[in-house]
Amino acid sequence: MxxxxxxxxxxxxxxxxxxxxxxxxxxxxxxxxxxxxxxxxxxxxxxxxxxxxxxxxxxxxxxxxxxxxxxxxxxxxxxxxxxxxxxxxxxxxxxxxxxxxxxxxxxxxxxxxxxxxxxxxxxxxxxxxxxxxxxxxxxxxxxxxxxxxxxxxxxxxxxxxxxxxxxxxxxxxxFQVPERGLAQSWLKGREGGEAAAQLLGEAGGTPLRALALSREDFLVKRETLLSDLERLLAGNEDPVTCAQRWKGLGASACIDWLTAFVAGLIRGLAVPGEPAPTLLKNTKNVLTLNKLYIYLDVVSSARNGLFSGGLDELLLLEDLLIRWCRMAERSPTIKTGT
Ligand SMILES: [Zn+2]
CATH class of the missing domain: 3.40.50.300 (P-loop containing nucleotide triphosphate hydrolases)
Structure with a gap:
């Protein structure tokens, strides 16, 4: 049976x-x-x-x-x-x-x-x-x-x-990520509408993930996440409060997004001709490639930890956001020639 x-x-x-x-x-x-x-x-x-x-x-x-x-x-x-x-x-x-x-x-x-x-x-x-x-x-x-x-x-x-x-x-x-035009026209025929290109960008080019993002109104959530990250760097937001908000939006989705976002920041700094995300323009000289690579490692292991289970989502988000704030701290300047 x-x-x-x-x-x-x-x-x-x-x-x-x-x-x-x-x-x-x-x-x-x-x-x-x-x-x-x-x-x-x-x-x-x-x-x-x-x-x-x-x-x-x-x-x-x-x-x-x-x-x-x-x-x-x-x-x-x-x-x-x-x-x-x-x-x-x-x-x-x-x-x-x-x-x-x-x-x-x-x-x-x-x-x-x-x-x-x-x-x-x-x-x-x-x-x-x-x-x-x-x-x-x-x-x-x-x-x-x-x-x-x-x-x-x-x-x-x-x-x-x-x-x-x-x-x-x-x-x-x-299975490989489809050619962008194909994915975009498929998504447009569903719920992606005019935001199809942006959604696909957020979803790493994967059409069903882009569709899911559209259904969960992710572009609106993304604005919250982005503004939180900027305010945290500027010292205008409390990481613990922020972590609670992110948990409410779905810890796993937020961490997925953060991983892709940090990878995008690294590309924006390291790859010539790659358009720089707005956050980089607004936080000039604060985020360095070295700091971002280290942070990407931290976020990736958090993502794996969440996948394997046994981790407290709120604590994990707090830890990630506190570490994010620390990136605003400038490295001590070593004075030479005096
Ligand atoms: Zn049959």
Whole structure:
């Protein structure tokens, strides 16, 4: 019996993202030749999990048309109801940040049984890079002796977090940030409107992240974050109060934004011809490349810490903003020649 909570619901017709076209055609030429495990990797915001689900539906459909699920057969009806017994989605449980060993053991038992109605079983692990070491070791056993006819789709935005032994047993499928024009026209056709270019810039060029930013009204929030950073540098704002405000806006989103923003400041200083962010113009001679590189390291580890769990969001934000204020302190001048 399928566990309804771990079977994704396929909505037909399945949305096809234009930037998936090339990857799709290389994979779906011959389903019979697909390896037993694929690692779908690339930046977040490109729809890798949607791609995995689309591939799963095509693999399970009884009469796929042009390598896509028909949306009508019995198998597709089960997929649309989220009750297909030959499809399983393994993702972190609600109260956990990562996939744990019991889930992988359950997956092993599930795959060991023959398919119910389809020709094969498909499992999607997402995000696969959220697995802890025990879970990864357990998955390795499955990958070493893959149950006949089963296909595992691992979705990862940070594949380096996976042990090399797992990665080497999967065929890697690379997802890349689409060409700007393509992403922009796709976004404009949805909710991005005239702000599409700006949203894509904030989202590192990834269309689904840009769409999410648009839906959460991020451009408005961004103004708050930017003004806070400027006021903190000028000593006109209290980092603790500010941290509370940022937590209210969503700690994880704020830290993601801060990482991208600091990287942008570094580009603005280091790359000739790169437009300098306004904050640099307003805070001349305060932010140096050296300070920014050190700060980027701090923000990146905070981001990883938040991802791995166990950190207090408010304390983390306070620490980041206090360190940001410290960048306004000028290095002591060493007097020479006196
Ligand atoms: Zn079908």
């Amino acid at each position: 399928a566990d309804a909570e771990t079977v994704p619901v396929a909505r037909f017709p399945i949305e096809v993202y234009p930037w998936h076209a090339a990857v799709w055609s290389t994979l779906t030429g011959d389903f019979a030749r697909l390896p037993h495990a694929l690692l779908l990797q690339g930046p977040a915001g490109l729809g890798k999990q949607d791609f995995a689900l689309r591939l799963a539906t095509a693999l399970l459909c009884a009469q796929p048309k042009a390598e896509s699920a028909c949306g009508q057969c019995h198998s597709c009806q089960l997929l649309a109801a989220g009750t297909h017994p030959d499809l399983k989605l393994v993702m972190p449980e609600e109260d956990r940040r990562g996939i744990v060993i019991d889930q992988i053991r359950g997956l092993g038992t599930y795959l060991a049984l023959r398919p119910h109605t389809a020709a094969r079983k498909v499992a999607i692990l997402s995000p696969a890079d959220s697995m802890n070491l025990n879970a990864a070791n357990s998955l390795l056993k499955i990958l070493e002796e893959p149950p006949l006819g089963s296909i595992l789709l691992l979705v990862a935005s940070q594949p380096a977090r996976l042990p090399a032994t797992i990665r080497s047993r999967c065929q890697r499928v690379l």
